[in-house]
Amino acid sequence: MTTRRAKGMLITLSGIDGTGKSAMVGCIRDTLLSKWGAPSRYVWCKFGDHPFSRLKIAQRAKRRPAASPPEPHHTRRTPSLPLRVYGSLLLILHMAQIVISVRRPLKRGEVVVCDRYIFDTIVDLAHDLHCSVARAEKLCGARWIPQPDVRFLLDLPGEIAFARKDDSYSAARLEERRALYLSIAPAHQLTMVDARQPFDQVARQITGAVEAQYAQGIAQ
Template sequence: MQAEQAGVAIPTHPSLTAVFQTLDRSGPWLLLRGEEDLIRPSGDVDILVSKAQLPGLDSLLKAAGFARVLAPGHGSHRFYFNYSRADDLWLKLDIVSDISFGTNQQWKTSFAGRCLDARTRRGHIWLPAAADQAWLQLLHLFLDKGEIVPARAELALQAGNFASAEDDLARRIDRYVGPGSAVELLNVVRSGNFDGVPAVSARLSAAWTARSVLSTTVRRDVSRVLRTVSPVLQDKPGRGLAVGVMGPDGAGKTSLLRSLSDTLPVSGKYVYMGLWSAGPWDDLLRRIPGGRLAKKVVRILGGSFDARYQRLFGCVVLLDRVPHDARLPGSIDNSLGGRISAALALALAPEPDVLLVLDAPGEMMFARKGEHSVEVLEEWRRAYLDLAKGLRGAAVLDASQPQDSVRRTATAIVWNAVVGGATSRYSHANPRKERV
């Protein structure tokens, strides 16, 4: 039975409000914890849904601006992310369809159906019934955390004083781990002496495991192994996202890509695709017929294979330079070797789904790196802008702004491509100038 709970509406970030409204249309759901931290959440937003909602959940949440990230080894947990450029904030949903405990979700329960049936509503948010919420909080502290740290002491005392050994979840706990277990847990919490929590936690854990040693151990060990796999995109099966950056030397290409790699909530693979950088063997290669061409071919093959391999497994591939650079005035090499290397690069390197073109005044780029001259850099700047007009997925960024502002704009563009489809916003021939 669903109940309506009176009270002031809970302040919520607009993107989370959209999620809650979307979930209302899809089936029963509730916020497991953290209702006091929804304006700018400091951690995951934990939500319980019914199993019947899972098949359509990815598309529903994508419509609300959240893309799924696959992170194996977390039981029924599904993770969805949204980036708010205005707040420079990543919002993370942690959605489950059952309630399990333990650091590897190894202790399963039958609580989910009960909690959804007894949920209460506060404003636009569904919450567990008060007694259920108290017990879920206590089990989270005892089984997931194994201790009650000072910062959680008041929360634990509130839950302990509200919970009762006569509650439905208390009786279920006794069935799982033995008569009197719920009372023992409550007595420790109500005493205010939390030094005894680890011992009670260990007894509860051992008793829960003893109910089904094999399945519990298998779930725990499989989870540990799977968690070594890096998180990847869940967009199209076997397909990640290629993000390329173009611009003259000093525009900030490498710095931007490095910051994106640190910022994105998925595995970001940096791949340098430049063909003309100097190397320690250049003098020797110049003396060998075809030596420099061989170097370019090896670089093309290595970079292209690396980028395609990482993209195949759902990574965001961050391409420092793209083969289109070979079409710039001054870079065109009409020799046989030049034509071969350019053709190979264009044929083998992955086409960027998103192409970020960094634009800054020549004097600024010269001040940053001290290479070439202001006049040369200005000429290249115009050439890059002209080239970008005919390239799919291109967005021009004002790279004269502070690096943090450029990163925020680039992050929003990349994540919009993930959420909305890589070509949904930047597929036109003429690139749009993005304000930073």
């Protein structure tokens, strides 16, 4: 049976690489389709890696020696002018993607499921482009940016995440990024999910919250 909401719905999954976001996207979409007859739109919404740009800002962080001690984020140097220009260009392209791939479908009443979103962009700006968290939040805080109906943060220690997916950042860098996610989670009301749990438990927690929110939209 097909049961449609009166308006669109935005679901986002955030977290460091290796937490299982992509797998959870599949669970969410399958659940909405099988139980509610609701198709959904999948959006890969990673800053610096989208249909408008294949530039990978993370390469800068990956090339840093793993043995070098991380700089505290409150003491990191001011980004150079070329880096600021580069970051600004990527941010413009990223916002254009959000308009086309997220905002417009929501206005048409579609369900959109994002693998990464502006919360991940805040972390990318702070970690990879040496932007302060406050500045990154301001850049990603425009009122026109759609706010998720359900927003998850899949949390996992860096070492475990690296063991699951070792083709990204080092375990130490993943732990740096994890700390940034945890620092912004309360202010952005991210629903914490312990990704150390068995897959089925994580899936039940996430799909249960999504179904509850979807049903609430129907009731309204």
